[in-house]
Amino acid sequence: MVRVAILHVASAWALWLLCVVAVEATVGGSGLSGRGIDASLLRLVARIVGVVGGIVILAHGAQMLGLPVYSIVAGLGIGGLAVALAVRPTLENLISGFILYLDRPIRVGDFCTFGDQSGTVESIGVRSTQIRALDRTRISIPNSQFADMQIINWAHCDQMMVRHVIGLRYETESDQLRYVLAKIREMLHGHPRIDDETIRVRLVEFADSSLNIEIRVYARTREWNDYYAIREDLLLRIKEIVETSGTGFAFPSQTLYLGRDEGLDAGLGEKSRRAVAEWRRKGRLPFPQFHPEMAKQLSDRLDYPPRGSPDYQLGADEMTEQKEERLSSPAEEDAGEKDQPR
Missing domain, CATH: 3.30.70.100 (Alpha-Beta Plaits)
Incomplete structure (x- = not known):
């Protein structure tokens, strides 16, 4: 019985050491950053394999020694539920670490903005991310919170x-x-x-x-x-x-002009009142909108681009084609037009 117990304990410990040595050799040989998320995830996977494998080996040894392993496992079901609730934050950080690994919104060395803070990513661990802020302090953010934030990665901007x-x-x-x-x-x-x-x-x-x-x-x-x-x-x-x-920059100010007020132009005022009265008499008062015939007569009466500019002779369609910034690509616009019901 002592020989069986020692053999299985030694086997479990050897499996653990083998996993740790293998992952460190992989990280060192592939040139990965020791603080990066790739290296952290490799270490995590290796340790999970070592722990699960060690538990299986120890359970097999306990079964050979006559211990009711399956009964013990069944009895630990309720206790396992309590343990799972207790380690829930750790599991959330672990899962969020996997999300950061899959999405790759940031990498070690990237300058980013998150919330009201900005800084350079120094390390991405299994539980938390370490960021060096602008004031040189070090911010530790749990992965579960960091994955839910709006992250602006300045390192990925092209301009x-x-x-x-x-x-x-x-x-x-x-x-x-x-x-x-x-x-x-x-x-x-x-x-x-x-x-x-x-x-x-x-x-x-x-x-x-x-x-x-x-x-x-x-x-x-x-x-x-x-x-x-x-x-x-x-x-x-x-x-x-x-x-x-010959002009200058403005600044908030108030200007006081002293002079005689000559009042409003009575002639122009009377002219505008007569024009409105004529619109009302003919039923063409443009409120709340213009009469359709009047709107048609007014269409395209102004010069744009203004007279004297290089684009003065271009039509509206040609001006549209010359736009340098678009809200969507031509392919997307064509697809949208095809999808519209006729």
Whole structure:
């Protein structure tokens, strides 16, 4: 009996050591990172195999010694349920670790944003993920929580967006505004680190104290320091363009004008009232909407693109084909059109 007990205990221990040595040799020989999720999962699988195999060997030895193994296992059913409830958080972290392994949203060394925190992934373990924050503190997040978060992986971006809104003074004339818009677009097209197809510079808002221009482009970089250097260069060039145009940046202010109020133009006011009265008399008052005939007469009466631009002679369909940014690919649009009922 002593010989049988020693033999099975030694066999179980040898199987455990064999699994540990085999997985460490595999990790070292394949060049995997010792802290990466691949190495952690290999160690986990090896230990599970070692534990299960050792339990089977010990159970076989206990059966040879005459112990009622199957009866003991059946009696431990209720206790096993209690143990399972107690280790539920550990199992959740374990399963979430497998999910992170399958989806691979992050890897060791990636800079990511999760929740209101940002940092570099240092290790991905079976139970938790270790992240080095921007303030150099180390954040340990259980895998079950990390897998449920919205994770932004900055290491996988191909370009980095530069977005800025500048406000010009309301005294800026329309042609001055056109000059600023054109020169900023010209500068962005000539910049070697800006993607030409992503340039968007538009007048977007009449704000309380300024005429707001939104600038949105993508810089050809994947590094933060390089990104901030490119953005700084763009802002300096934009400042020079605004100063050259003769206008200036707006700031929150109030202007008090002192003078005699000459009142409203009585002639123009009477003209507008007569026009509305005529619409009402003819039943063509455009509220809540235009009469169909009037709407048809007004269709396409304005010049867009404006006269003098290179695209002035292009039609609406040709302008649509020249769009550089689309909401869907042409193939998806064609498929959607085919699926629509006729």
